[in-house]
Amino acid sequence: xxxxxxxxxxxxxxxxxxxxxxxxxxxxxxxxxxxxxxxxxxxxxxxxxxxxxxxxxxxxxxxxxxxxxxxxxxxxxxxxxxxxxxxxxxxxxxxxxxxxxxxxxxxxxxxxxxxxxxxxxxxxxxxxxxxxxxxxxxxxxxxxxxxxxxxxxxxxxxxxxxxxxxxxxxxxxxxxxxxxxxxxxxxxxxxxxxxxxxxxxxxxxxxxxxxxxxxxxxxxxxxxxxxxxxxxxxxxxxxxxxxxxxxxxxxxxxxxxxxxxxxxxxxxxxxxxxxxxxxxxxxxxxxxxxxxxxxxxxxxxxxxxxxxxxxxxxxxxxxxxxxxxxxxxxxxxxxxxxxxxxxxxxxxxxxxxxxxxxxxxxxxxxxxxxxxxxxxxxxxxxxxxxxxxxxxxxxxxxxxxxxxxxxxxxxxxx
Amino acid sequence: xxxxxxxxxxxxxxxxxxxxxxxxxxxxxxxxxxxxxxxxxxxxxxxxxxxxxxxxxxxxxxxxxxxxxxxxxxxxxxxxxxxxxxxxxxxxxxxxxxxxxxxxxxxxxxxxxxxxxxxxxxxxxxxxxxxxxxxxxxxxxxxxxxxxxxxxxxxxxxxxxxxxxxxxxxxxxxxxxxxxxxxxxxxxxxxxxxxxxxxxxxxxxxxxxxxxxxxxxxx
Numbered sequence: 001x002x003x004x005x006x007x008x009x010x011x012x013x014x015x016x017x018x019x020x021x022x023x024x025x026x027x028x029x030x031x032x033x034x035x036x037x038x039x040x041x042x043x044x045x046x047x048x049x050x051x052x053x054x055x056x057x058x059x060x061x062x063x064x065x066x067x068x069x070x071x072x073x074x075x076x077x078x079x080x081x082x083x084x085x086x087x088x089x090x091x092x093x094x095x096x097x098x099x100x101x102x103x104x105x106x107x108x109x110x111x112x113x114x115x116x117x118x119x120x121x122x123x124x125x126x127x128x129x130x131x132x133x134x135x136x137x138x139x140x141x142x143x144x145x146x147x148x149x150x151x152x153x154x155x156x157x158x159x160x161x162x163x164x165x166x167x168x169x170x171x172x173x174x175x176x177x178x179x180x181x182x183x184x185x186x187x188x189x190x191x192x193x194x195x196x197x198x199x200x201x202x203x204x205x206x207x208x209x210x211x212x213x214x215x216x217x218x219x220x221x222x223x224x225x226x227x228x229x230x231x232x233x234x235x236x237x238x239x240x241x242x243x244x245x246x247x248x249x250x251x252x253x254x255x256x257x258x259x260x261x262x263x264x265x266x267x268x269x270x271x272x273x274x275x276x277x278x279x280x281x282x283x284x285x286x287x288x289x290x291x292x293x294x295x296x297x298x299x300x301x302x303x304x305x306x307x308x309x310x311x312x313x314x315x316x317x318x319x320x321x322x323x324x325x326x327x328x329x330x331x332x333x334x335x336x337x338x339x340x341x342x343x344x345x346x347x348x349x350x351x352x353x354x355x356x357x358x359x360x361x362x363x364x365x366x367x368x369x370x371x372x373x374x375x376x377x378x379x380x381x382x383x384x385x386x387x388x389x390x391x392x393x394x395x396x397x398x399x400x401x402x403x404x405x406x407x408x409x410x411x412x413x414x
Numbered sequence: 415x416x417x418x419x420x421x422x423x424x425x426x427x428x429x430x431x432x433x434x435x436x437x438x439x440x441x442x443x444x445x446x447x448x449x450x451x452x453x454x455x456x457x458x459x460x461x462x463x464x465x466x467x468x469x470x471x472x473x474x475x476x477x478x479x480x481x482x483x484x485x486x487x488x489x490x491x492x493x494x495x496x497x498x499x500x501x502x503x504x505x506x507x508x509x510x511x512x513x514x515x516x517x518x519x520x521x522x523x524x525x526x527x528x529x530x531x532x533x534x535x536x537x538x539x540x541x542x543x544x545x546x547x548x549x550x551x552x553x554x555x556x557x558x559x560x561x562x563x564x565x566x567x568x569x570x571x572x573x574x575x576x577x578x579x580x581x582x583x584x585x586x587x588x589x590x591x592x593x594x595x596x597x598x599x600x601x602x603x604x605x606x607x608x609x610x611x612x613x614x615x616x617x618x619x620x621x622x623x624x625x626x627x628x629x630x631x632x633x
Contacts, residue, residue, distance in 0.1 A: 003463045006448055006449045006461045006462065006463050006464060007463065007464060007466065008463050008464060008465035008466065008482075071579065071581075074579070075574070077448075078445055078573055078574060079574055081444055081445050081466075081479075082445065082570035082573060082574055084466065084479055085441050085444065085445075085478065085479045085566060085570060086566065086567065086570060088468060088477040088478060088479055089476070089477070089562075089563040089566055089567075093477065094475075094477075127567045127571075128571060129567075129570050129571070129574060130570060130571060130573070130574020130575060131574065131575075132574075
């Protein structure tokens with residue numbers, strides 16, 4: 001047998017049931033269009049309306065009278081085909097292939113009544129697909145669809161601003177260390193980050209509030225209590241506060257780190273200089289007379305504790321960063337930020353410093369740096385500049401060479 | 415009778431010509447096809463069902479719907495590929511036009527042959543651009559996809575507005591309105607014409623040729 005409108009459209013029982021429920025036993029009528037909304041729903045139950053399809057009934061007196069015509073059914077068929085074709089060009093169609101339980105799902109809603117077109121964002125497309133005129137009335141099919149599909153970040157109220165950075169994050173000159181105490185408390189959120197002591201600084205770093213929220217606790221008072229109170233109000237922030245050191249990191253360290261995990265370099269492994277240094281020296285490399293730049297120290301530090309005898313300085317030894325240091329160490333500037341880490345030999349008895357395992361471990365740690373690391377990148381770069389100049393000077397020779405290749409081509413077999 | 419003529423402009427890259435023209439022609443044929451008529455007697459008939467399927471373009475960010483009839487697909491592709499080859503030939507001008515024409519046949523009295531009278535003509539004016547790098551191609555993928563979407567909305571608006579469609583015939587006159595050559599679908603009689611001469615100056619010879627050819631058409 002043949003299907004309605006002679007089109008092989010698959011009927012889905014769930015959709016039929018939902019539609020019946022949405023219609024509530026009525027049919028579309030003048031003033032009560034049939035509306036189908038296509039929505040996007042995130043796992044956080046946020047919804048975004050993507051498309052609104054409407055079948056509006058216009059009063060027959062609004063349209064010119066038309067004879068009863070067998071082609072009404074045919075016209076409806078054509079309109080239905082147009083509907084099918086147009087559903088493939090909307091942005092939601094492509095989006096629907098990417099849905100998943102953990103990203104978003106596409107939902108629909110069917111009802112009779114006036115839709116709200118304002119929820120389609122900026123510059124939606126409004127298209128009229130067509131109409132079918134009957135003696136009773138005229139049916140008009142339209143679609144409005146959203147063009148800007150931006151998924152909102154996970155649901156946060158305005159007080160929970162998504163950006164957890166201090167406003168002077170990238171500007172050391174406006175950091176609390178530079179503009180000290182007593183600054184205005186209520187007026188400017190930025191400057192409300194000024195701390196009366198460093199520990200509060202650290203806590204505030206992770207709980208900065210957006211500038212356009214003048215009623216946050218911070219702006220009212222800048223005392224310790226406000227900080228704590230603020231933390232209490234946002235329990236999830238407590239976690240980040242907990243990871244902050246008692247000794248706050250310097251503002252420089254929070255520049256866009258060029259070195260991965262560079263903030264680990266200043267982690268609070270502040271172990272005072274020990275007699276261990278003598279031991280390290282003993283196992284130290286045969287390059288004790290290297291220049292005392294931070295770079296060398298790091299390269300040595302990765303290998304295992306170049307402690308120069310005259311140190312009051314501290315050296316970082318963080319095993320995980322060993323691989324990065326030799327290439328990026330040139331960027332580290334401040335020697336005094338390095339702390340010496342006492343790395344105990346794993347699985348060895350702590351008191352048994354003279355054991356084979358311990359000695360072997362320390363030997364491996366203090367392996368000499370590769371000779372290639374002795375050449376700094378700067379030298380290579382300056383070499384390159386010279387090389388380029390040389391090449392440019394002999395550019396005519398190169399052109400001749402290339403031309404000589406061309407001159408061979410007539411003789412080459414085809 | 416005047417045919418309803420519509421002209422659509424398209425600007426595409428060489429590789430996109432085929433898919434762009436096919437997408438719009440398939441959309442038109444989808445709207446202008448029905449299932450096969452099965453006559454019970456001379457006047458009453460049952461209409462078969464047609465299926466449809468999505469086609470995703472390879473070179474354009476676009477998806478269109480076509481009838482699920484392989485024969486119809488092959489037939490239209492054959493016609494369109496002639497145009498594509500002509501317009502992409504190395505010495506061809508960068509623009510041309512291809513038209514999908516729906517027509518009716520009128521039986522001619524002897525000695526005159528039957529005439530073809532178009533009742534709807536869709537002309538696509540295609541300009542081919544050449545692109546230099548992958549970045550531009552990516553931009554054109556999206557751009558052509560959007561412009562095809564706009565053309566599609568224009569097509570659906572026109573198809574649902576224009577009044578004239580040939581009335582359903584009796585069995586004897588079916589062939590004068592519908593193309594009954596396909597086994598699983600019955601579109602209105604259609605043909606594809608194209609030219610890659612500059613559209614503003616159609617050459618006199620092609621016009622005369624076409625005139626003579628149409629007049630002398632035997633079927």
